[in-house]
Amino acid sequence: MKSKRLSKPKRLSKAKRVAKAKRLSLDIITTLPQPIIETILCLLSIKEAARTSILSREWRYKWTKIPKLDFSHPYGCQIIPETSKLIHAIHQVMSLRQGPIHEVTLFINDFDRFGKTGFPSCELDQIIRHLSKNHPVKKLRLDFDATGNDCYNLPISVFSLHHLTDLYLGCCGFDHQPVFNEIRGLTSLCLDLIRISIKTLLHLLSTSPSLKRFSLLMFKDHVVGRDEKSTMTELFECLPVIEHLTIWSEISPWFVPDLVPRDLPTSLIHLKYFRFEQMSFHDGYALTFLAVLIKSSPNLEKIELEMFGWSICQMFGWSI
Numbered sequence: 577m578k579s580k581r582l583s584k585p586k587r588l589s590k591a592k593r594v595a596k597a598k599r600l601s602l603d604i605i606t607t608l609p610q611p612i613i614e615t616i617l618c619l620l621s622i623k624e625a626a627r628t629s630i631l632s633r634e635w636r637y638k639w640t641k642i643p644k645l646d647f648s649h650p651y652g653c654q655i656i657p658e659t660s661k662l663i664h665a666i667h668q669v670m671s672l673r674q675g676p677i678h679e680v681t682l683f684i685n686d687f688d689r690f691g692k693t694g695f696p697s698c699e700l701d702q703i704i705r706h707l708s709k710n711h712p713v714k715k716l717r718l719d720f721d722a723t724g725n726d727c728y729n730l731p732i733s734v735f736s737l738h739h740l741t742d743l744y745l746g747c748c749g750f751d752h753q754p755v756f757n758e759i760r761g762l763t764s765l766c767l768d769l770i771r772i773s774i775k776t777l778l779h780l781l782s783t784s785p786s787l788k789r790f791s792l793l794m795f796k797d798h799v800v801g802r803d804e805k806s807t808m809t810e811l812f813e814c815l816p817v818i819e820h821l822t823i824w825s826e827i828s829p830w831f832v833p834d835l836v837p838r839d840l841p842t843s844l845i846h847l848k849y850f851r852f853e854q855m856s857f858h859d860g861y862a863l864t865f866l867a868v869l870i871k872s873s874p875n876l877e878k879i880e881l882e883m884f885g886w887s888i889c890q891m892f893g894w895s896i
Contacts (some may be wrong), residue, residue: 610641618644622669641675648683648719663699670706677711683719701731708736714761719746719768727771735759735783744768749800750776758783766791773800774830781814788846790815791822793853799830806831808868812840822851828865840872847873851880 608616617625617639625639647666662684670677707713716737720728728748735757742764749771762784767777768791781787808831815821850869855862870876 613638614642617642622646622665626669637672637674640672643676643678645669645677645679646681648681648717663703666703667699670703677707677713679715680707680713681717681719683717697728700728701733704731705733708733712739713737714739715742716740717742717744717746718748719744720748735780745770758785760784760786762786764789766793768793769798770794771798771800774804774806775801778806778810778814781811786817787815788817789820790818792827793822793824794827795824796826796830799827804830808832808865809840809842812844812872813842815844816842817846818844819846820849821847822853824853825855825862825865829861832861832864840868842872844869844873845875848875848877849880850876850878851882853882855881855883 617628620628622645625642628639629636645666647662666682707716716734718728718730718734730745730748730750738757738759738761740759740762743762744766746766746768747770750773763786765781765784765787766789772780772794777792781790811831812818847869850873852862852866855866866881870879
């Protein structure tokens with residue numbers, strides 16, 4: 577009796593093998609805990625994260641729960657070149673949100689050109705107000721890359737984000753009176769080429785008592801109300817727990833009047849790192865500022881001085 581010959585299983589084509597492998601890998605990712613999936617999606621651009629909705633029914637709304645929204649380069653410059661489309665995209669994404677937003681980044685390139693064509697600042701105001709009322713935003717980065725005199729004036733609602741821990745403001749202005757709400761959790765603040773008065777700046781710092789990192793990068797022409805003067809004492813009284821400090825040397829004259837104390841009334845015992853950018857010896861104010869700061873910082877560990885592209889770094893292995 578002849579034995580039946582067993583037929584070999586049909587071999588899958590390369591395309592089918594690849595598709596099967598993708599399904600298996602997708603199933604593995606789908607079974608991961610939600611926090612891990614959110615972390616993975618946060619590494620993608622918003623557009624790429626939204627595309628995962630086509631993978632399966634389970635993935636349709638996963639991207640709407642990620643706590644981070646990043647509308648920055650290359651998103652703002654290459655994918656959505658027009659401001660109106662960018663604003664529309666932000667509204668559309670936020671309308672689909674199903675979870676809290678903890679981080680927001682918005683970068684708009686060539687703001688000077690957008691300003692001439694009518695930048696929709698009122699719509700951006702609405703977005704910021706929506707965030708302040710509905711989401712516990714912890715990290716906020718607003719950068720408008722302005723190249724001219726026009727700049728976006730921040731609404732007061734920015735300072736109603738009580739959960740903020742990190743705030744970056746680039747190329748924007750404050751044209752309102754200093755009536756900010758206190759942000760006790762703010763630990764990192766960077767003001768980059770903004771337009772602000774000394775009075776408003778000091779009030780902003782005084783309402784952020786937990787600041788550990790502060791960067792002030794601006795030209796003296798950006799100071800609103802140039803007749804205003806202040807002192808180093810007033811500045812550092814607003815920074816009681818500062819650890820990392822970066823200041824553009826050009827604005828040091830606004831904090832160094834004719835009479836300068838040899839020591840600050842309050843020692844900067846927490847300051848460990850100081851960076852002086854664009855340092856100049858032209859008027860002597862920068863050296864005075866630096867000398868007083870060093871003498872009043874007993875635990876300073878590192879100083880970086882940038883002078884016209886040259887960087888000098890000094891490390892201290894002992895208390896000064």
